[in-house]
Amino acid sequence: MEDTSPLDYLKLMVTDEMVASLVTETNRYAEQTLEDKKLSPKYRFRQWTPVTLNEMWAFLGLIIAMGLILIENLEEYWSLHAMYKLPFFSSVLKKDRFCLILSFLHIANNND
Numbered sequence: 866m867e868d869t870s871p872l873d874y875l876k877l878m879v880t881d882e883m884v885a886s887l888v889t890e891t892n893r894y895a896e897q898t899l900e901d902k903k904l905s906p907k908y909r910f911r912q913w914t915p916v917t918l919n920e921m922w923a924f925l926g927l928i929i930a931m932g933l934i935l936i937e938n939l940e941e942y943w944s945l946h947a948m949y950k951l952p953f954f955s956s957v958l959k960k961d962r963f964c965l966i967l968s969f970l971h972i973a974n975n976n977d
Contacts, residue, residue, distance in 0.1 A: 895915070
């Protein structure tokens with residue numbers, strides 16, 4: 866199994882269907898949260914666009930990587946400081962997008 870990637874191993878335990886459910890519920894929760902709020906033009910939630918299956922896989926990969934590389938402050942994973950710089954994180958998802966997904970991450974429908 867020379868051509869096996871870490872994602873291939875993850876997909877042995879976490880299926881596309883499971884991640885698709887996360888995508889659906891995260892998008893639903895974002896929509897429910899944002900529809901009732903009048904947001905100022907500068908509010909970061911205004912930047913929300915529905916998360917895709919590929920973005921959710923990337924998000925989950927970063928969560929796993931954060932468990933391997935322990936840093937106290939979430940924002941330091943995207944730091945440009947020479948001492949903390951981890952280019953892997955910014956190459957996968959921008960910090961703002963990661964934080965938006967994290968803000969709306971949902972597993973179940975609140976209406977059920």
